[in-house]
Amino acid sequence: MPEAGLSVLDVGCGSGAITRSIAEKTGPTGRVLGIDPNENLIQQARQNAGTLPGIDFQQADVFSFDTTEQFDLVTCARTLQWLAQPEAALINMKRFVKPGGHLAILDFNHEKLAWSPEPPAAMRTFYDAFLQWRQDAGFDNAIADHVQAMMHRIGFESVTVEAQFEISKRSDPDFAITSRLWAEVAELRGPQLVQAGYISEDIRLQAITDYDNWIATIGESMIVYLLAVEA
Numbered sequence: 001m002p003e004a005g006l007s008v009l010d011v012g013c014g015s016g017a018i019t020r021s022i023a024e025k026t027g028p029t030g031r032v033l034g035i036d037p038n039e040n041l042i043q044q045a046r047q048n049a050g051t052l053p054g055i056d057f058q059q060a061d062v063f064s065f066d067t068t069e070q071f072d073l074v075t076c077a078r079t080l081q082w083l084a085q086p087e088a089a090l091i092n093m094k095r096f097v098k099p100g101g102h103l104a105i106l107d108f109n110h111e112k113l114a115w116s117p118e119p120p121a122a123m124r125t126f127y128d129a130f131l132q133w134r135q136d137a138g139f140d141n142a143i144a145d146h147v148q149a150m151m152h153r154i155g156f157e158s159v160t161v162e163a164q165f166e167i168s169k170r171s172d173p174d175f176a177i178t179s180r181l182w183a184e185v186a187e188l189r190g191p192q193l194v195q196a197g198y199i200s201e202d203i204r205l206q207a208i209t210d211y212d213n214w215i216a217t218i219g220e221s222m223i224v225y226l227l228a229v230e231a
Contacts, residue, residue: 006072007031009096011062011089012079014038016045022075023055030054033071037061062089070098077106080147084138087150094154103156104230106164109144110134112225117218119182120210122203126186129198144227156231166224176215179222183211 002008004027010019013034023032032055036042045057058065062076062083074093080086090103097103110131118124131141140146151159168178190204 002026005029009071009074010034011076014041028053035060072101075104080107081143105147106228107144109225110141114223116221122206123211126207133198147229151231159231162228164226164228168222170220183208
């Protein structure tokens with residue numbers, strides 16, 4: 001947990017929601033820098049941060065970013081899953097950790113997603129195609145379970161792993177929102193899969209419709225496998 005006065009580097013910050021939360025904890029005496037390769041997201045992050053003290057954003061990716069500055073904490077949430085060379089990214093991030101500081105990674109194992117009951121066949125078809133598309137692009141679908149070993153390989157001796165599973169239950173007031181994650185993926189990422197020939201447009205649209213019906217009728221729970229790994 002970031003404390004007042006700490007310096008933090010947030011890698012793959014996107015529009016800066018997590019970065020802002022960190023800056024609220026480190027306070028005006030802290031220093032929080034968020035980096036992301038997407039210029040539009042960096043602009044959004046700057047706008048969203050407003051006049052919050054101690055926070056800055058820079059367009060850069062994890063492989064090319066360089067600075068002489070070191071940080072008490074380097075964080076990277078839900079980003080390694082989109083990198084074809086995650087261990088190389090960890091090696092570069094390690095350079096920016098102060099002696100005695102920490103490197104904290106949060107990421108998924110998409111192969112261990114669990115629905116109850118099983119989702120509609122069209123959604124399962126879409127999800128399997130999504131995993132294949134990611135795998136063929138060089139991304140590790142099970143990255144969460146591989147980070148600990150990578151941390152040891154790059155020289156960290158003490159590594160802790162904590163489950164941070166995201167559990168959506170029908171009894172939750174926001175179940176219809178949180179459980180709809182994969183319909184949103186089908187809406188946003190699905191067209192790429194269609195264009196690349198992994199699924200048809202009909203299946204993509206059917207997956208969204210049938211999954212929304214599953215949420216509204218028989219869906220009971222969804223568990224997204226997420227691990228926090230700190231060294």
